[in-house]
Amino acid sequence: MKIEEAIKQKKFSSEVQRAQINILYTASFLNSVHSQLFKEYDLSAQQYNVLRIINGQDPKPASVQLINERMIDASSNVSRIVDKLVAKKWVTRTTCRRDRRQVDIKITPKAKELIAEVHEQFQERFKVLDEIPTNELELLNDTLDKMRGLILKSKS
Structure with a gap:
């Protein structure tokens, strides 16, 4: 379905505007589909993202800093999300033996199945x-990567 049909708008001021709206609309659509699936598992998108990051580190533990650096949604409160995952028994949290200021976070077999x-x-x-x-x-994928790169470059 074309973006014009989806949002019932016949004209855009430019292809750049059309692309921006198309990306925003598609991202919102995908978020909605993902959210419906996550609800079935009592998960949020941020919790799933954290679980995927920790799972990718396995068997090594992850730290809050590592998770924060790899989050899709950089504004997420990783410590709060980890607390919820611990409560659901999907991750464990222990003090790092090498650095007592750091917390090691590991995924549980239950979460791996999930x-x-x-x-x-x-x-x-x-x-x-x-x-x-x-x-x-x-x-x-190349176009989206290029777009992000250009926007980041223009900010600096």
């Missing part, structure tokens, strides 16, 4: 994206 199940559901729900040729997905 991540695998959620990932499987994502694969199923987004299977239709397999219809987009790989070269088009590569172009989309």
